[in-house]
Amino acid sequence: AQKVTQAQTEISVVEKEDVTLDCVYETRDTTYYLFWYKQPPSGELVFLIRRNSFDEQNEISGRYSWNFQKSTSSFNFTITASQVVDSAVYFCALSEAYLGEINAGGTSYGKLTFGQGTILTVHP
């Protein structure tokens, strides 16, 4: 079974601090995707990034960066120079990516398994 763990329930920082949100996952699938979503106070879920299990390259997008390490089953998210607008709940998620997993007995094709979420509060 797939599982995603975000051990940090809540993080509080002051503006301009760097902050890292941890994500650890478990899966028996050989092909999978990892995601991060942001849920601001307004409630919508905003897609941030998708990472393929075959691609361990780190990614940077502006103040956001992601570190994927298959050896430790982790997909951590760092916000550099945090801003008040970064205050939100951040979810890490995992999905079985490949239809071929169905043929191998998988039944959760496309299903997102979410972590518990990390509430990030950035104070001015």
Next chain:
Amino acid sequence: DTAVSQTPKYLVTQMGNDKSIKCEQNLGHDTMYWYKQDSKKFLKIMFSYNNKELIINETVPNRFSPKSPDKAHLNLHINSLELGDSAVYFCASSQHRGGYSYEQYFGPGTRLTVT
């Protein structure tokens, strides 16, 4: 243009009633989903449809019945509402290509309150 839309945004109703939530996506995606977010913010999948065919049906009470009239629409009907059904329900869509599924885009959510 809103990519994934849901109606209504808020739904307040009494126990025992039947209600529906509608979802539409204009992204041209072939797969749609329903997720439930409880009061502790935990998100869990309920159903998924691919090209109008049910492909994921998690352990959900029979009182919940999804219907997909076409690829762009996925509705959720709930019979005999119970207090425990109070939650935010999110619709999502994604595209499957070459046997792979890609990121899901979510609707704004429907906050259901059962009194």
